[in-house]
Amino acid sequence: xxxxxxxxxxxxxxxxxxxxxxxxxxxxxxxxxxxxxxxxxxxxxxxxxxxxxxxxxxxxxxxxxxxxxxxxxxxxxxxxxxxxxxxxxxxxxxxxxxxxxxxxxxxxxxxxxxxxxxxxxxxxxxxxxxxxxxxxxxxxxxxxxxxxxxxxxxxxxxxxxxxxxxxxxxxxxxxxx
Numbered sequence: 219x220x221x222x223x224x225x226x227x228x229x230x231x232x233x234x235x236x237x238x239x240x241x242x243x244x245x246x247x248x249x250x251x252x253x254x255x256x257x258x259x260x261x262x263x264x265x266x267x268x269x270x271x272x273x274x275x276x277x278x279x280x281x282x283x284x285x286x287x288x289x290x291x292x293x294x295x296x297x298x299x300x301x302x303x304x305x306x307x308x309x310x311x312x313x314x315x316x317x318x319x320x321x322x323x324x325x326x327x328x329x330x331x332x333x334x335x336x337x338x339x340x341x342x343x344x345x346x347x348x349x350x351x352x353x354x355x356x357x358x359x360x361x362x363x364x365x366x367x368x369x370x371x372x373x374x375x376x377x378x379x380x381x382x383x384x385x386x387x388x389x390x391x392x393x394x395x
Contacts, residue, residue, distance in 0.1 A: 225393075247380030252346035255379060257331050260341055262292035264327050267375040268320055268366045277315070284313025289324055297328045326365035334363065345381060353383045 226239075233239040265285065269278045288311050290296045300308075308314070309321040331341045338344040348356045356376070361368035367375070376383045384390075 244377060244380075246382035249346045252380060253342050255342050257294045257335060257341045258292045259379065260345070260375075261294055261297070261324070261328055261331055262286075263375045263379050264364065264367060264372075265289070265292065265324055267371045267378065268323050268327075269315055269317070270374075271366070271369075271371055273315065281314055284311070288314050292324075294328050294331055297325055298332060300325060320366070323365040327367070330364045345376070348381075350382055353381075356381075356383070 230236050230239050233242065266278065266282065269285070286292070288308050305321065305325060306318075308324075309316060309318045314321070334344050335341045345356070353376075357368075357372050360372035360376075364372065370385060370387075373383050373385050377385055
């Protein structure tokens with residue numbers, strides 16, 4: 219199997235320089251920085267990645283202010299009290315992408331965040347304290363306990379908020395095959 223250094227060197231050559239490649243890499247947040255995020259931040263990012271899956275990300279990003287309005291800035295506290303009738307109204311709102319199956323994930327993931335916080339003190343600490351040498355275990359946790367957080371969705375959300383994780387992109391999968 220090819221060593222990381224040779225893969226890295228190929229990437230440097232493809233991007234033109236080490237500096238250019240490094241500018242494209244995300245920088246993980248520290249454990250203390252991750253602990254400053256709120257449960258609302260996590261719910262919002264999970265929802266964004268769920269809606270981006272299968273859509274042009276630019277469409278979801280353009281509609282994101284509407285998502286924030288419709289889902290009360292992803293306030294876990296408020297969304298826990300939302301009735302099923304309200305969920306149906308939100309799913310029909312033109313300010314968001316009206317995909318009922320994906321809209322259903324908002325209260326489901328809200329409950330997962332709440333339940334995890336009840337068991338572990340807080341969701342943000344649970345994520346921040348997860349051992350980096352078991353990141354796949356965290357992916358499996360999100361897949362098992364969350365809604366539509368399997369595949370790359372959970373890892374993309376973790377990466378977007380700064381949890382140090384790898385992402386199995388199509389390029390990576392293709393190269394490994």
